[in-house]
Amino acid sequence: GAGVSQTPSNKVTEKGKYVELRCDPISGHTALYWYRQSLGQGPEFLIYFQGTGAADDSGLPNDRFFAVRPEGSVSTLKIQRTERGDSAVYLCASSLMTDTEAFFGQGTRLTVV
Amino acid sequence: KQEVTQIPAALSVPEGENLVLNCSFTDSAIYNLQWFRQDPGKGLTSLLLIQSSQREQTSGRLNASLDKSSGRSTLYIAASQPGDSATYLCAVDTQGGSEKLVFGKGMKLTVNP
Numbered sequence: 001g002a003g004v005s006q007t008p009s010n011k012v013t014e015k016g017k018y019v020e021l022r023c024d025p026i027s028g029h030t031a032l033y034w035y036r037q038s039l040g041q042g043p044e045f046l047i048y049f050q051g052t053g054a055a056d057d058s059g060l061p062n063d064r065f066f067a068v069r070p071e072g073s074v075s076t077l078k079i080q081r082t083e084r085g086d087s088a089v090y091l092c093a094s095s096l097m098t099d100t101e102a103f104f105g106q107g108t109r110l111t112v113v
Numbered sequence: 114k115q116e117v118t119q120i121p122a123a124l125s126v127p128e129g130e131n132l133v134l135n136c137s138f139t140d141s142a143i144y145n146l147q148w149f150r151q152d153p154g155k156g157l158t159s160l161l162l163i164q165s166s167q168r169e170q171t172s173g174r175l176n177a178s179l180d181k182s183s184g185r186s187t188l189y190i191a192a193s194q195p196g197d198s199a200t201y202l203c204a205v206d207t208q209g210g211s212e213k214l215v216f217g218k219g220m221k222l223t224v225n226p
Contacts, residue, residue: 004156006156031212033212033213033214035214040218041218042117042202042204042216042217042218042219043157043202043204043214043216044216045213045214045215048212048213050212055212056212056213059213091156091157093157093214098212099144099145099206099212100162101147101159101162102147102159102214103159104149104156104157104158104159105156106155106156107155107156109154
């Protein structure tokens with residue numbers, strides 16, 4: 001596609017449920033990033049993929065969060081046993097290679113009630 | 114640990130003014146610095162990317178400068194328009210193995226007609 005695509009755009013879930021957020025990067029981009037943005041804050045890094053492997057997952061807040069990119073293209077961010085504090089906008093970005101311009105998707109707004 | 118600061122947090126100006134948005138960072142060992150625009154409820158749109166070896170980049174009415182040694186970048190917006198109203202974020206890609214972007218909290222700009 002022409003840009004980074006994220007689905008769904010909005011997700012409301014009950015506390016304790018499992019959710020999956022999808023990111024479809026720009027075709028040919030090898031680097032893929034997940035960020036989380038809380039209201040009034042800048043995005044905060046969660047995890048970075050180079051190809052299929054998670055090169056840096058130091059930003060994942062705890063073991064309820066996990067992400068995969070099995071074929072080096074689409075990525076899924078998975079959150080288990082959601083908590084109200086997980087409510088935020090989850091942003092995905094991709095770049096042609098590391099240290100080059102990053103392009104962001106529109107984000108998924110997750111609300112845990 | 115890299116920290117990025119944007120001051121002020123908000124700015125309201127009349128249409129037509131030339132604007133200067135400031136960004137400072139604590140670790141000068143960066144690969145690049147990127148300026149983004151974020152409209153309410155939307156993702157990030159990349160405006161300008163400055164590599165560490167560059168001093169400035171220009172795109173239309175936007176000009177971004179980088180003084181790496183002093184840890185500062187400036188985004189200059191000429192002849193501001195109401196359509197420029199948005200939140201502007203700067204982010205740095207720091208050297209040293211980490212590929213993530215570190216963001217400031219952003220500056221909310223309102224241009225009044």
